Structures are given as C-alpha cells and as structure tokens.
Amino acid sequence: MVKRYLDLLSQHGLILVFGFAAVFWGNFGQSFFIGAFSEAIQSSLKLSASEYGNAYSLATVASAVTVAWLGGLIDHFRLKNYALMVSIGLLVAMLIMSQVQHLLTLILAFSLLRLFGQALLPHTGVTTMARAFQANRGMAVSIATSGVPAGEVVLPALAATLIAWLGWQAAFLSLSLTVPLVLIPLLLYCVRHGFTSTELGEDMHAAPGKPQSSGRARKALLSDYRFWLVLPGYMAGPFIVTGIFVHQNYVAASKDWTLTWFATSFVVYGIVHWISSLVAGALVDRFHATRLLPFFPLPMTAALFVLAFVPGDWVAIPVMALLAVSIGSSPPISNSLWPEIYGSRNIGAIRSITVAIMVFATALSPTLFGWLIDAGVSLAALMGSCAVYVLGSVVLMVLSYPLNPSRIDPEHDR
Numbered sequence: 001m002v003k004r005y006l007d008l009l010s011q012h013g014l015i016l017v018f019g020f021a022a023v024f025w026g027n028f029g030q031s032f033f034i035g036a037f038s039e040a041i042q043s044s045l046k047l048s049a050s051e052y053g054n055a056y057s058l059a060t061v062a063s064a065v066t067v068a069w070l071g072g073l074i075d076h077f078r079l080k081n082y083a084l085m086v087s088i089g090l091l092v093a094m095l096i097m098s099q100v101q102h103l104l105t106l107i108l109a110f111s112l113l114r115l116f117g118q119a120l121l122p123h124t125g126v127t128t129m130a131r132a133f134q135a136n137r138g139m140a141v142s143i144a145t146s147g148v149p150a151g152e153v154v155l156p157a158l159a160a161t162l163i164a165w166l167g168w169q170a171a172f173l174s175l176s177l178t179v180p181l182v183l184i185p186l187l188l189y190c191v192r193h194g195f196t197s198t199e200l201g202e203d204m205h206a207a208p209g210k211p212q213s214s215g216r217a218r219k220a221l222l223s224d225y226r227f228w229l230v231l232p233g234y235m236a237g238p239f240i241v242t243g244i245f246v247h248q249n250y251v252a253a254s255k256d257w258t259l260t261w262f263a264t265s266f267v268v269y270g271i272v273h274w275i276s277s278l279v280a281g282a283l284v285d286r287f288h289a290t291r292l293l294p295f296f297p298l299p300m301t302a303a304l305f306v307l308a309f310v311p312g313d314w315v316a317i318p319v320m321a322l323l324a325v326s327i328g329s330s331p332p333i334s335n336s337l338w339p340e341i342y343g344s345r346n347i348g349a350i351r352s353i354t355v356a357i358m359v360f361a362t363a364l365s366p367t368l369f370g371w372l373i374d375a376g377v378s379l380a381a382l383m384g385s386c387a388v389y390v391l392g393s394v395v396l397m398v399l400s401y402p403l404n405p406s407r408i409d410p411e412h413d414r
Contacts, residue, residue: 001278004282005282008136008139008140009143013194014189014190014193014194015129015132015140015190016140016144017186017190018125018128018186018187018190018194019125019143019144020125020146020147021125021183021187022083022121022122022124022125022128022144022147022187023122023125023144023147023148024150025087025090025121025147025178026090026117026118026121026125026147027117027147027148027151028090029090029093029114029118030151031242031246032151032152032155032156032245033151033155033159034110034113036155036156036163037159037163037168037172040168041100044169045101045106047103047106053367055103055110056366058107059107059108059110059111059114060114060359060362061360062111063112063114063115063118063119063359064119064356064357064363067115067352068353068356069352070115070120070352071120071123071348071355071356072348073348074124074348074352075214075347075349079128079191079195080187080188082124083191084187086121087121087179088179089112089120090112090116090121090183091176091179091180092112093113094172094173094175094176094179095173096109096112097109097113097172098170098172098173098176114359118362119356119359123351125144126141126144126145126331126335127347127348127351129141129143129144130336130339131344131347131348134344136285137284137285138280138281138284138285138289138332138333139278139284139285139332140281141281141331141332141335142277142278142280142282142284142331143281145277145331145335146274146277149270149271149328150274152266152273153267153270153271159171162175214348215349216346217342217345217346217349217350220342220408221338221342221350222353224408226341226400226401226404227400229396229399230293230400232389232392232393233297233390233393233394233396234330234334234358235358235361236390236393237297237300237326237330238365239361239362239364239365240300240365240386240390241300241327242362242365243365243366243368243369244307247366247373248262250373250379251307251379254379255307255311255316257316261313261316265316265317266320268321268324272321272324272325273327274328275328276324276325276327276328276329277329277331277332279329280328280330284332284336288336288340288405289334289336289337290337290341290401291402292333293333293337293400294402295329297326297393297394297397298326298394300322300325300326300390301394302322303318303319303320303321303323303326304386304387305383305384306318306319307319307379308379308380309380309384334354335351337401338351338354340405340407341401341405341406341407341408343407343408
C-alpha cells in the first residue's frame with residue numbers, strides 16, 4: 001500500500017498537493033479549530049454559552065443553505081477561477097472575524113468561515129480529486145482529506161499559542177495572511193503545472209459544463225431511492241461526532257474523565273483518522289466504494305456502545321480511535337461512490353448536495369444534544385440511542401448501492 005501511495009505522489013504530486021492544501025486550509029472553518037477561540041470570543045463579546053451556541057448553529061445552517069448552490073458552480077467555472085474565488089472568500093471571512101465587535105458581525109463571520117472553510121474549500125479539493133482520477137480515485141481522495149487530521153494535530157496548538165501571544169483577533173488576522181501569501185499562489189501553481197496529463201480522466205482545463213447538466217445530475221441523485229437509503233448513515237458521523245466534541249465537557253463529566261485526559265485522547269483521534277483515511281482509499285481502489293459502503297459506520301457503533309456502558313479512564317482511547325476509523329474512512333468511500341454511480345462530469349453539483357447535508361447535520365447536533373442534556377438525558381441513554389440509530393442506518397446502506405450498484409448517467413438520462 002505504501003508503495004502505491006508513493007508511486008501516485010511521484011506521478012501526480014502537484015495535483016495531490018492541490019487537494020491536500022484546499023482541505024487543510026478549510027480547517028480554518030472547522031469546529032475543532034473555531035472551538036479553540038470559543039472561550040476568548042465569549043469573554044470578549046460578553047456572550048453566554050447559549051448565545052454563542054445559537055450564533056454558531058445559525059451561521060452553520062446559513063452556510064448549509066448557500067453551499068447547495070455555490071458548490072455546484074465548480075462544474076461551470078475553470079478550476080483556477082473557482083479555487084481563487086473560494087480562497088478569497090475564506091480570506092474575507094477571516095478578516096471579518098479579526099474585526100468582530102458584536103454578535104451580528106460574529107454570525108456573519110461564522111457563516112462565511114463555515115461556508116468557505118468547512119464546506120467549499122474541502123469541496124474544491126475533494127471534487128477535483130474525484131474528477132481527475134479514475135483508477136486511483138480512492139487514494140487521491142484519501143490524500144486530499146488527510147488535510148483534516150493534519151490540521152487536527154497542528155492547528156489547535158498553533159491557535160492556542162497565537163491567542164496567548166497576540167489575542168484572539170490578532171491571531172485570526174495573522175493566520176489570514178497565509179491565504180494570499182501561501183494558499184492562493186500554491187493552488188494556482190498546482191493548477192497551471194499539475195493538470196496536464198491525459199491519463200487523468202477529464203481535462204481540468206476544459207470548458208465549463210452547461211448549467212442544465214447540473215440540474216440533471218441533482219435530479220438523478222435526488223430521484224434515486226438508493227441515495228435516500230444511504231442518507232441516514234452518511235449524516236450519522238458528522239452529526240454524532242460534532243455533538244460529542246461540542247459537548248465534550250458533559251461527556252468528560254459523565255465518564256469522570258478530566259478535560260486534560262480527554263484532550264490527550266484527541267491526539268489518538270488525529271493519528272487514527274489519518275491512517276484510516278489512507279487505508280480506506282487503497283481499499284476503495286481495490287474493492288470499489290459500493291462494496292465497502294456498509295462497513296465504515298460499524299466502528300462508530302462500537303465506540304458509542306463503549307462510551308455509553310463501559311466505565312474507566314482507559315475507555316477514552318478506544319472510543320476516540322474507533323470514532324476516528326469511521327470518520328477517516330468515510331470520505332474516501334463516499335466521495336468515490338458518487339462518481340462510480342453518477343459519473344464525474346457533474347460531480348460538483350452532486351457533492352454540493354451531500355456537502356450541504358453534512359454541514360446541516362453539524363449544525364443540528366449541538367443544539368439537539370444540548371436540549372437532551374438540559375432535559376436530564378444520561379450519557380448512556382444518549383450514546384446508546386445513537387448507536388442503535390447507526391446500526392439501523394447500516395441495514396439501510398446494505399439495501400442501497402451494494403445491493404444495486406447500477407450506474408446512472410445524468411447526461412443521457414433525459
């Protein structure tokens with residue numbers, strides 16, 4: 001497996017750097033990074049926990065609605081123009097964040113960070129990998145999505161250091177400079193010099209597709225019963241893991257863990273996340289995404305049952321490792337599934353729908369978990385219920401694409 005990855009990197013290094021960089025810089029809009037600023041933001045703006053949480057959820061919902069449209073535009077713009085537009089969007093979001101003085105501005109900044117960071121930059125990287133590669137699509141997607149665990153290992157500590165040194169707003173301002181100084185030149189260089197091989201499926205410099213084809217692609221996805229069977233399992237990971245991470249104080253208190261110990265387990269999460277992504281990418285290229293689809297939620301199911309019913313400090317390590325296996329293996333499998341079934345020509349339009357759903361799931365769980373926690377629901381009941389839900393979603397997955405892997409071509413399905 002290692003040799004296959006090294007060969008792929010040696011042949012198409014610039015393309016893979018493009019995907020990794022787009023996903024890595026998207027971490028500036030991810031919950032784990034923004035969470036490092038939460039205490040400082042609440043203190044600076046004098047916000048209660050509920051005010052802050054509601055602002056974050058509202059902004060995330062707004063970005064979920066917007067990404068369904070903006071994400072599809074990648075099929076109609078040249079790649080360099082789309083990547084430039086999204087990168088500038090992230091820069092604007094970070095600059096606004098560095099100047100926030102009241103709640104409304106914070107909501108705007110959160111909305112743009114979640115839109116361009118959490119959603120559109122990773123969407124750009126992963127969609128490009130899915131379209132550019134065919135035989136090695138799974139490994140290409142896994143290399144790109146490795147930008148997330150790399151960020152999980154590096155960025156929280158960097159953010160904490162900058163906040164302590166400069167203050168939270170100056171920290172955002174300093175990090176924003178990496179976009180025009182590093183990200184934009186890097187992405188444009190990769191597009192100009194990397195996408196030249198005719199072996200990479202569709203020519204990434206080709207003229208943009210027609211808007212009507214995006215509509216047909218979305219219609220093909222939404223009218224396919226298999227997609228609706230997969231949807232509960234597809235949403236499960238982002239929904240549940242975001243809820244756990246946002247309410248980690250509650251989880252730690254319920255399990256009698258110290259927050260320091262729980263934070264230490266995140267190192268295990270980041271490492272396993274990265275390794276599982278690379279392994280899943282290689283497996284996808286060997287067995288196809290349709291066959292692997294029902295398997296990636298299973299480790300999360302085990303993690304939830306352990307978290308619900310097994311006592312002890314040591315439990316944090318296997319729980320975080322098992323969650324990481326599911327979260328790490330999901331992107332190579334799901335993002336290879338869509339082009340396997342619906343083709344790669346309009347993969348941006350299709351992924352814009354799935355990304356919007358994922359973002360919406362991450363907006364819903366913090367609020368829902370908070371209501372249940374405030375209502376007195378125990379951790380065992382909450383996590384046990386989530387585990388049963390995931391098991392049910394696996395059954396539905398088995399009945400979807402694995403049972404009927406037939407391909408649909410939106411271009412010819414009139």
